[in-house]
Amino acid sequence: MFINFWYVAGRSDTLTDQPIKRRMLGQDFVLFRDTDGHAHCLSNTCTHRGGSLAGGRIKGDCIECPYHGWQFDGSGRCVRIPSLGANGRVPGRARVDAYPTIERYGLIFAFLGDLPEAERPPLMEIPEHTGSEPDAGWRATIQHFDWDFDYRRSIENGIDGAHNEYVHPTHSYSGERDTFVPAPELVHTEWGTGFWVEREAPPLADEKMRAASGRHKDAVIRAGTGHHGISSLWTFIYPTPDIKIHQYLYETPIDSGHTSLYLVNLRNFMLEPEHDERMKYRNENTAGQDRDVLMDVRPTLTPESRSKELFVPSDGTIAAYRDKLTEWEARGWRIDTDEVERNRLKVAYAIPSPARRESKGWILDPIPTLPAGESIADRKAANE
Ligand code: FES
């Protein structure tokens, strides 16, 4: 798992007037709204005696620890320690880490890392959703799943052009034809790799969609997919030139082997709300087909060495994703999960927040990361 990326901390509509505890990157966070309705994301561990802030109450613009009532504002600053009395001076060191948040597309994004704003990898934007609602001509649905697999395995599945034929029977012909071998056009960006492909597909299985598209026969459909950053995925599907499905999937590692998936699906047809459930059902069905495969791949976590799997030409996007992981690990962004696990009962860590670059004297240790420079994959390759 990696610090220094934007992750979805939750759906906007689930954060109301009560704090929520969220586990991300193997650590606990508290989400709450202030009196203006702004969402905040703080490290959940109180700096006093380690109370769980999410178990407390919202008091004005602060979250109040349930143990001794210390209050922390949205910037993480402790503003009240009741046991000091009315005029007590609250020490600056009582602060907790607070993470930049952006609320957009019905989701709450938190930047879990300490990079200053100018250096942060950008979150994956949705160009068809520039306001609080999708742009005219588009309809959006949001779905959330918590599933038991490694987010990297899931992203690799998303950018794997050879899996659709076998994993998704409605996408193609389940291996009955030899025409599925993709000849993808690869797309490389600063933060990701993807591809576009044209492939033969059977008529749409869904009767309503078949009617909406006017496509009743086999056809060549155009589709593209790619990852952005560590764990976001875009997928564009054009069953006909006029029908567009644009999917934006944001994956948040809960911990090693468990992942929250947030899917924003935009469509430019069947725009009436009554069709939302049909679209969501289709998406859940397809995602469930991926989940069933991914939960049983071994090892559970993406192997550190490429020699422990066989790569063929259609795996080029996956190799490119792993190159990006190696690059981000070499920047010092990869969490040392072995060390965290070793100290699980002894140390409460915090993901370092940007404020740690400005001031010293933080109570919680920053989560250990692998040293910048050489990655694990580099070291393994050197030894092979
Ligand atoms: S542990 Fe939070 S106020 Fe004491």
Ligand SMILES: [Fe+2]
């Ligand atoms: Fe899939």
